[in-house]
Amino acid sequence: MELGVLVRERPSIPSPEFEYEEINIPGRDGSIFRETKKVRDITINVSFTFIDHENWQERLRNVRKWLLQKKDHKLILSDNEEYFYLVKHIKINAVERKVRESGEFDVDFTCAGLQYRRDGVLEHSVAEVEYNPYYESMPTYKIIGAGKCTLTVNGKNMTANVNGHLIIDTDRMLSYRQDGKLENASVKGDYEDLHLEEGENMIRITPGFELKVTPNWRCL
Incomplete structure (x- = not known):
């Protein structure tokens, strides 16, 4: 990509979980769980790396701007391109500078728990x-x-x-x-x-x- 940022490895995708109501009945062992149709949000952690021999800090600023100002709210994985995750929030964790020219950082994408088809929009x-x-x-x-x-x-x-x-x-x-x-x-x-x-x-x-x-x- 033009920013020179690479994904270090394919992220692990959490399984979706339905919201539920826990009901305790006096005299009965354990609880009853009543699921709803609502699916909880998931957090997908993606690890990135980049190299810049001339202006490391400027590259980092551009990467942050690209992530935080992303306007289409879609997270698409290259091995599942027919679908996307709907991004609700992005958190950029601390950047670790490995050597003078390279950096690594993780990003937490909080997404809706369901996958959306790209042709569905x-x-x-x-x-x-x-x-x-x-x-x-x-x-x-x-x-x-x-x-x-x-x-x-x-x-x-x-x-x-x-x-x-x-x-x-x-x-x-x-x-x-x-x-x-x-x-x-x-x-x-x-x-x-x-x-x-x-x-x-x-x-x-x-x-x-x-x-x-x-x-x-x-x-x-």
């Missing part, structure tokens, strides 16, 4: 996303048209008033226009009802409106 037609072979996903719907419409997913409805374009983000539970203006008051219904279940799904939109779906496919 692209827009698709309804027919392309009705079958979900992965884990339950939180898609983004883009409705194109004018007037009042009903978006139906697996028999559950959300009504919307559309003026050209309306984006319904079920992950962030927001509705907005393409220019970013919030339109939460333009929809009525539960965002969670619009999730794509594992397996077959049925997605419908009122005739006269166009619908595009960004499925945000993910897996354990």
Whole structure:
């Protein structure tokens, strides 16, 4: 890469873990654990090394800037390029200067516990996303048209008033226009009802409106 930074070794990836509720029942040995559908964050530690014969400190500053100002929030491993980890936080640990020209450091990437498919962040037609072979996903719907419409997913409805374009983000539970203006008051219904279940799904939109779906496919 142009910064001259190399990964020393492939990082170990922690297994995802579901959040759970621990229930203690008087008179009963042990506890009962009730799992939820939420997956805990994971921390991926990556070891880096770099060499600079002329300006070691300037190279280090550039590396820090590259990591901390990274805007796409994706961690992609070269042996698993069809997927990415969604990065929530980056912590750069102490840099160890081995010799005058080289340095080594570790970075902790706090990520969502699920892996996301890279083609899942692209827009698709309804027919392309009705079958979900992965884990339950939180898609983004883009409705194109004018007037009042009903978006139906697996028999559950959300009504919307559309003026050209309306984006319904079920992950962030927001509705907005393409220019970013919030339109939460333009929809009525539960965002969670619009999730794509594992397996077959049925997605419908009122005739006269166009619908595009960004499925945000993910897996354990």
